Amino acid sequence: MIYDDEIETLPREALEALQFKRLQQTLERVYALVPFYKEAFKKANILPEDIKSLKDLHKLPFTTKDDLRESYPYGMFSMPINKIVRIHASSGTTGKPTVVGYSKADIEEWAQLMARSFVACGVTDKDIIQNAYGYGLFTGGLGAHYGAEKLGAAVIPISGGNTKKQIMIMVDFKSTVLTATPSYAQLLADTIEEMGLLDKINLRVGVFGAEPWSENMRQKLEEKLRINAMDIYGLSEIMGPGVAIECEAKEGLHIWEDAFIPEIIDPQTLEPLEDGQEGELVITTIKKQAMPLIRYRTKDITRIIKEPCKCGRTHRRIQKILGRSDDMLIIRGVNVFPSQIESVLMEIEGLAPHYQLIVDRVNNLDTLEVQVEVDSKVFSDEIKRLQSLQNQIQKDIKDLLGITTKVTLVEPRTIQRSEGKAKRVIDKRKI
Amino acid sequence: MKRLNQISVFVENKPGRLLDVVEVLGNNNIDIKAISLADSSDFGIVRFICEDPKFAHEILTKNGFTASLTEVLAIAISDRPGSLAKVLKSFKESNINIEYMYGFSAKIKDYAVMIIKVSDLEETIKCCIANNIQILSQSDIKSIV
Numbered sequence: 001m002i003y004d005d006e007i008e009t010l011p012r013e014a015l016e017a018l019q020f021k022r023l024q025q026t027l028e029r030v031y032a033l034v035p036f037y038k039e040a041f042k043k044a045n046i047l048p049e050d051i052k053s054l055k056d057l058h059k060l061p062f063t064t065k066d067d068l069r070e071s072y073p074y075g076m077f078s079m080p081i082n083k084i085v086r087i088h089a090s091s092g093t094t095g096k097p098t099v100v101g102y103s104k105a106d107i108e109e110w111a112q113l114m115a116r117s118f119v120a121c122g123v124t125d126k127d128i129i130q131n132a133y134g135y136g137l138f139t140g141g142l143g144a145h146y147g148a149e150k151l152g153a154a155v156i157p158i159s160g161g162n163t164k165k166q167i168m169i170m171v172d173f174k175s176t177v178l179t180a181t182p183s184y185a186q187l188l189a190d191t192i193e194e195m196g197l198l199d200k201i202n203l204r205v206g207v208f209g210a211e212p213w214s215e216n217m218r219q220k221l222e223e224k225l226r227i228n229a230m231d232i233y234g235l236s237e238i239m240g241p242g243v244a245i246e247c248e249a250k251e252g253l254h255i256w257e258d259a260f261i262p263e264i265i266d267p268q269t270l271e272p273l274e275d276g277q278e279g280e281l282v283i284t285t286i287k288k289q290a291m292p293l294i295r296y297r298t299k300d301i302t303r304i305i306k307e308p309c310k311c312g313r314t315h316r317r318i319q320k321i322l323g324r325s326d327d328m329l330i331i332r333g334v335n336v337f338p339s340q341i342e343s344v345l346m347e348i349e350g351l352a353p354h355y356q357l358i359v360d361r362v363n364n365l366d367t368l369e370v371q372v373e374v375d376s377k378v379f380s381d382e383i384k385r386l387q388s389l390q391n392q393i394q395k396d397i398k399d400l401l402g403i404t405t406k407v408t409l410v411e412p413r414t415i416q417r418s419e420g421k422a423k424r425v426i427d428k429r430k431i
Numbered sequence: 432m433k434r435l436n437q438i439s440v441f442v443e444n445k446p447g448r449l450l451d452v453v454e455v456l457g458n459n460n461i462d463i464k465a466i467s468l469a470d471s472s473d474f475g476i477v478r479f480i481c482e483d484p485k486f487a488h489e490i491l492t493k494n495g496f497t498a499s500l501t502e503v504l505a506i507a508i509s510d511r512p513g514s515l516a517k518v519l520k521s522f523k524e525s526n527i528n529i530e531y532m533y534g535f536s537a538k539i540k541d542y543a544v545m546i547i548k549v550s551d552l553e554e555t556i557k558c559c560i561a562n563n564i565q566i567l568s569q570s571d572i573k574s575i576v
Contacts, residue, residue: 374441374474374497381439381478381501381548382530383471408473411443413495 003119003151004112007258008313015314019261020054022286027051027060030292033078036071037294057261057284058272063296068098068237077101079290089137090236097137100236103290107146110239113256114147117245120254120313121230122205123177125152130175132184133210134160134420139240140210144179147242153177160184161419163191174202182213182221182229183422186353189224203227209234209241211422212300212321212339216346217353231320237296238283244318252305252317259287262318263295264304267325275306280325281318299325301337329359329425331366334403338424341370344396348389350377354415361429369406370397373415433556433566434502436484437546440477441497444470452477452496459490464572465505465546467533478533480505480546482573502552505535505567506559507542515545518564525558527551539575 002008010018027048030037041047044061051059068076076099077084085104089097102110123129129148133140141159148155156173158166160180166188169175178185185208192198203225209232221229233253234241243260244253255262260283264273267280281298301324305317323337330336338357345351351372358369370393380386390407397405416423442448449468456463466479481487484500491498508514522529528550535544544567549555559566567575 376492376497376499379439379441379497379499381437381476381499383469383476386441386474386476387471409441409443410474411441411448411495412497414443 001119001122001124002311002313003116008116008120008254008315010258010314012314015257016054018258019286022258023051023054023057023261023284024048026284026286026288026292027294029078029289030294034076036067036075054261057263057295060284060295062270062282063293065098065237065297065299069096072096073099074101076291076293078292079103084290086142088139088142088236088240090139098237100139101290106239106288106290109259109287110143110242111146111150113239113259114143114242115150116256117232117242118147118151118153118207120245120247120311121207121232122228122248123148123151123153123207127153127176127205128156128174129153129177129179130156130158130166130170130173132158132160132166132178132180132188133241138420139234139236140179140181143234143240143242144207148179163188163419167192167195167197170203171197171200176202177205177207178203178225178227179207181210181418181420181422182208182217183211183418184420185221185225185229186217187417187419189221190352193224198224201225205230207232210420212323212327212337214339214343214346215320216343220346220353233300233318233321235298235300237293238285238298239288243283246320247309247311247313249310251309252319254309254311254313254315254317255283257315260285262304262316264302265297267299267301275304275316278303278319278322301325301328327425329357329368329427331359331368331403334401336368336401336403340401341397342424344393344400345370345372347396348378348393350375352377352412354412354417355424356415357425359425359427359429366429367406368403369408371408371410371415373412374409375412433504433559433568434552435480435505435546435567435569435572436500437478437480437503437548438484438487438491439499439501440479440491442475442477444473444475449475449477452491455490455494455496456481456487459487461487461490464575465533465535465544467531467546469531478531478546480535480572482569484569501548503546503548504552504555504559505544505546505572507539507544507565507567510541510543515543518562521558521562521564522549522555525554527555527558535575544575 040061084101086102135141206229233244244255263282264279302318354373356371393407464480530548
């Protein structure tokens with residue numbers, strides 16, 4: 001099903017013409033109204049009118065998360081505060097959060113894109129959507145909520161946490177769609193299983209995002225909950241959830257190109273890369289009013305798939321996010337994403353998907369410890385079997401990444417469960 | 432039934448974890464008849480024998496432990512020098528490998544009771560019968576105080 005047939009299947013040529021028109025408007029807007037951009041354009045020795053086609057996009061300066069922090073709280077807004085109707089902020093693990101503002105039209109546009117996303121991944125107006133994304137400064141809860149209402153589905157604004165109550169409501173209200181972070185969906189699934197209620201739930205679709213997750217995790221969630229588990233992408237700086245979404249082909253996420261222009265760059269040299277090459281995703285918003293961003297560095301690692309999709313949408317796809325360059329661990333010079341370790345663990349029969357990575361530096365050498373929970377499915381009375389499980393994990397990681405890890409088996413439920421974004425890595429290195 | 436169900440529990444190798452296991456058992460009035468602790472570098476396995484292993488397994492699982500039931504044998508050996516060697520010799524002749532073994536604390540009438548986990552349970556039972564080695568059943572365990 002397609003929500004907005006005209007725009008979602010617009011021929012590439014027309015779509016790119018629309019993009020360019022909107023890009024020009026955006027550039028004029030930020031140059032005139034946001035001092036940060038006037039300054040940045042001057043530094044780069046460029047004017048909005050120098051951008052003569054989409055191919056000139058790379059001439060524009062980047063915007064980074066630090067730029068947003070430095071303009072805390074309202075410095076990036078291109079509208080006076082009385083035109084702003086909503087303010088979100090992303091969690092600042094270090095220092096100040098980054099603030100985003102929305103005009104009335106921005107909120108409407110976001111709801112449209114989110115409704116479009118819901119439909120693309122198989123949700124309809126007849127669904128009962130249990131929205132377990134957090135409501136509040138985080139964009140997940142309200143973003144999904146407005147999209148669900150726009151679509152005309154019934155939305156249960158339960159927010160994150162309160163797992164037992166979530167499950168009671170899921171059973172009693174007959175929720176058919178679950179929106180949550182994949183790690184929280186995992187916790188919900190485990191708890192439903194423990195409570196013996198797996199055959200009492202009515203879910204058919206899960207819309208999971210806000211953190212990277214592996215194909216194997218998808219499989220486990222789909223099998224356990226008997227759903228289609230779909231990946232949704234977004235980030236608060238750009239808008240929130242609904243920037244890109246998987247269609248039912250599950251071969252990458254369509255990024256809504258009538259509202260965003262995606263690019264992939266080499267995160268080291270900052271040079272643009274061809275479609276198909278893996279690098280950092282950079283997004284320019286071309287429809288936002290209150291806080292347009294030019295070439296925002298998302299830190300998310302993916303590639304652009306330009307080949308047409310079997311669903312008929314013409315908007316290009318990005319591959320399921322491999323990880324964030326922020327989350328990327330460099331262990332003895334090797335780049336490691338937690339999602340890669342996760343995929344190894346999920347390959348092993350019976351292993352619970354609860355793990356944590358502990359990075360440390362001993363005698364100037366990086367060490368990576370992988371802690372995995374042992375549940376009754378893999379537990380053996382024989383120590384040698386457990387040790388061979390440890391060895392297998394170690395070997396599989398070594399085969400994939402070429403690094404030696406220490407694998408520690410821990411008791412069930414000792415790794416902290418997450419109700420929002422999972423904390424997979426503890427880095428104890430003091431560099 | 433000659434086989435005994437032993438409970439095995441996964442524990443991390445850190446202070447207090449064995450205590451956590453036995454406390455749960457004590458609070459549920461489960462009497463441990465024999466117990467052993469096997470360890471590797473970062474985890475261990477607590478193995479024990481009690482009267483009602485299924486109940487103990489259920490209690491432990493309910494309390495969040497990873498536990499399993501394993502079939503083992505309890506053999507009574509006369510408490511005199513050389514008698515364990517005699518038993519083991521019979522096993523060797525039947526090509527039976529002992530994976531692990533631990534003893535009962537209680538003594539019954541000049542006998543020591545050993546819990547053994549073997550490579551081939553059927554073969555071991557046959558060997559014991561042929562060589563007059565006494566195997567205790569789950570109901571015999573009850574009578575051991």
